[in-house]
Amino acid sequence: MQTLTVNLNERSYPILIGENLLHQPGLILPHLAQKQVAIITNTTVAPLYLDTLIAGLALNDVKVIPIILPDGEAYKNSETLNLIFDALLSNRCERKTTLIALGGGVIGDLTGFAAATYLRGVPFIQIPTTLLAQVDSSVGGKTGINHPLGKNMIGAFYQPKLVLADISTLSTLPDRELSAGLAEVIKYGLIRDLPFFEWLEQNMEKLMARDTVALSYAIKRSCESKAEVVAADEHESGQRALLNLGHTFGHAIESGMGYGNWLHGEAVAAGTMMAADVSRRMGWLDDKAVTRIRSLFVKAGLPVDAPDLGANKYLDLMGLDKKVEGGRIRFILLKRLGEALITADIPEQTLRATLSETVARV
Numbered sequence: 001m002q003t004l005t006v007n008l009n010e011r012s013y014p015i016l017i018g019e020n021l022l023h024q025p026g027l028i029l030p031h032l033a034q035k036q037v038a039i040i041t042n043t044t045v046a047p048l049y050l051d052t053l054i055a056g057l058a059l060n061d062v063k064v065i066p067i068i069l070p071d072g073e074a075y076k077n078s079e080t081l082n083l084i085f086d087a088l089l090s091n092r093c094e095r096k097t098t099l100i101a102l103g104g105g106v107i108g109d110l111t112g113f114a115a116a117t118y119l120r121g122v123p124f125i126q127i128p129t130t131l132l133a134q135v136d137s138s139v140g141g142k143t144g145i146n147h148p149l150g151k152n153m154i155g156a157f158y159q160p161k162l163v164l165a166d167i168s169t170l171s172t173l174p175d176r177e178l179s180a181g182l183a184e185v186i187k188y189g190l191i192r193d194l195p196f197f198e199w200l201e202q203n204m205e206k207l208m209a210r211d212t213v214a215l216s217y218a219i220k221r222s223c224e225s226k227a228e229v230v231a232a233d234e235h236e237s238g239q240r241a242l243l244n245l246g247h248t249f250g251h252a253i254e255s256g257m258g259y260g261n262w263l264h265g266e267a268v269a270a271g272t273m274m275a276a277d278v279s280r281r282m283g284w285l286d287d288k289a290v291t292r293i294r295s296l297f298v299k300a301g302l303p304v305d306a307p308d309l310g311a312n313k314y315l316d317l318m319g320l321d322k323k324v325e326g327g328r329i330r331f332i333l334l335k336r337l338g339e340a341l342i343t344a345d346i347p348e349q350t351l352r353a354t355l356s357e358t359v360a361r362v
């Protein structure tokens with residue numbers, strides 16, 4: 001098992017990465033405020049992993065309240081959040097009840113937001129079971145829900161007490177979801193870690209074959225990167241925004257196509273290709289660099305052509321991005337492979353050219 005730390009002074013917490021961690025309740029017990037937890041999960045993950053987690057905790061006299069939600073991005077909303085509050089209240093959960101998120105990023109974001117707001121704040125633990133959640137969403141404390149008009153528009157920064165990433169759970173993850181997680185892994189290479197991008201170019205086949213050693217390294221390196229960025233800029237007043245590469249376009253794809261039709265990681269991959277195209281038009285990336293990015297996404301089984309929503313619709317949807325300042329959209333672009341920047345100074349013509357020329361015609 002590997003242990004990393006997210007350094008946030010009195011709110012610092014460990015990220016534990018390893019195999020069969022769900023079978024080790026001793027890793028969780030020291031992080032509970034009292035021996036009562038609510039495990040929040042969904043109809044897909046519950047039959048796979050809930051019993052194991054409950055059994056270990058119950059053996060240690062922990063009272064467990066399971067809360068099983070419907071599965072899917074379309075349920076990351078206020079109605080589902082209310083289901084969590086209903087269950088917490090009807091079970092008389094207290095300020096020292098710890099919420100445990102068992103699942104992917106949807107469960108993690110919902111649970112984190114419920115924890116941030118229930119009784120004005122209760123402790124929570126992330127047990128991510130998708131690659132995407134293990135490399136990104138479980139770390140850093142961005143929690144929240146979608147609004148019909150935009151992704152993650154309602155939420156809070158609220159850090160977990162512990163992240164427990166059990167790599168063994170990835171054995172049941174569908175291939176499409178594994179690929180979606182790889183989009184965020186590739187992101188770290190692109191924005192701040194050229195050697196990692198090159199490692200990914202060399203090792204993508206192993207990752208796609210779920211080689212445990214390669215997966216462990218990719219998860220560890222991604223979490224190290226995210227932990228460093230979050231420790232330096234927890235509330236996204238500066239460099240944390242770089243973690244949003246591909247997301248301004250990607251979130252427009254997700255909401256524009258209807259939540260759940262494009263997976264988050266798929267939208268991030270196609271959105272990153274749009275960001276790379278703008279970066280090329282600005283003279284920062286050459287054709288060879290854009291081709292390398294495209295090839296890596298393709299090797300990872302990800303889409304590289306965004307849907308043709310029309311430039312006006314893209315601009316409209318992106319106008320609700322959280323990075324908008326003074327009505328101007330701020331984009332995360334690539335200065336070169338391994339280095340990102342944030343800028344609002346993109347000529348509208350350039351943006352429109354990307355939005356209409358890089359999309360897949362249907």
Ligand SMILES: NC(=O)c1ccc[n+]([C@@H]2O[C@H](COP(=O)([O-])OP(=O)(O)OC[C@H]3O[C@@H](n4cnc5c(N)ncnc54)[C@H](O)[C@@H]3O)[C@@H](O)[C@H]2O)c1
Binds near residue numbers: 045136
């Ligand atoms: N908070 C953050 O910093 C952050 C970062 C990135 C993404 N996100 C959010 O995370 C969400 C995407 O997360 P995701 O990709 O994990 O999607 P997800 O939570 O929808 O999970 C993907 C699918 O895999 C299933 N699943 C989960 N674990 C499984 C397992 N071990 N075996 C089999 N099936 C399993 C889920 O039930 C679901 O059907 C989006 O809402 C995105 O906005 C948040």
Ligand SMILES: O=C(O)C(=O)C[C@@H](O)[C@H](O)[C@H](O)COP(=O)(O)O
Binds near residue numbers: 142236322
């Ligand atoms: O942790 C961050 O910061 C990120 O931006 C990580 C992203 O991968 C993630 O999708 C995040 O939820 C997007 O944040 P948002 O503020 O654009 O909703």
Ligand SMILES: [Zn+2]
Binds near residue numbers: 136268
């Ligand atoms: Zn993301």
